[in-house]
Amino acid sequence: MVDFEVVDLGPADHLEPGDEAPDFTRPLVTDEFWEDRSLSAxxxxxLLVFTPMIGSFLAQYTWDELGERGWDDLETTVVGITVSTPYDQVRFLRERDVPFALFSDPTNEVAETYGVAHDLDGMAGVSEPRMAAFLIxxxxTVEAAWVSREWPAFLEWDDVADALE
Structure with missing residues (x-):
């Protein structure tokens, strides 16, 4: 049995429906290669999905869940973003056979811009994204937003699925 404490992250000053989603350019990683791409491209x-570091159980569960739901066949492009490096992301995508691409944002700047960054306890100056998803x-224009308020927490993927329909 895994023993951990649930941490209240509190509210986030994140993007809301009707806000303009900031554009950004970061390495977009697949299981074969990566290249700089912008969100607008x-x-x-x-559906932009923020997860903690790619090796975390939250990230693993999220990408397994979205793969099992068949969301790689949607008309909506499902793409992730995390602080992990492209090297770690390629390895993760290959090992878990994940059919999605991930943006690499090691500085967590995009999460800061979207209002979903949180500081890691006991690590001055180190942050990662909360679990979050934005339908753009x-x-x-942000059509819908889901942002966790505690760690660990999974997003309500059934609610996201309803919005995708």
């Missing part, structure tokens, strides 16, 4: 509506339309 992705086709169609986008073709004009980069």
């Amino acid at each position: 992705l086709a169609g509506p986008v 339309d073709e004009e980069r």
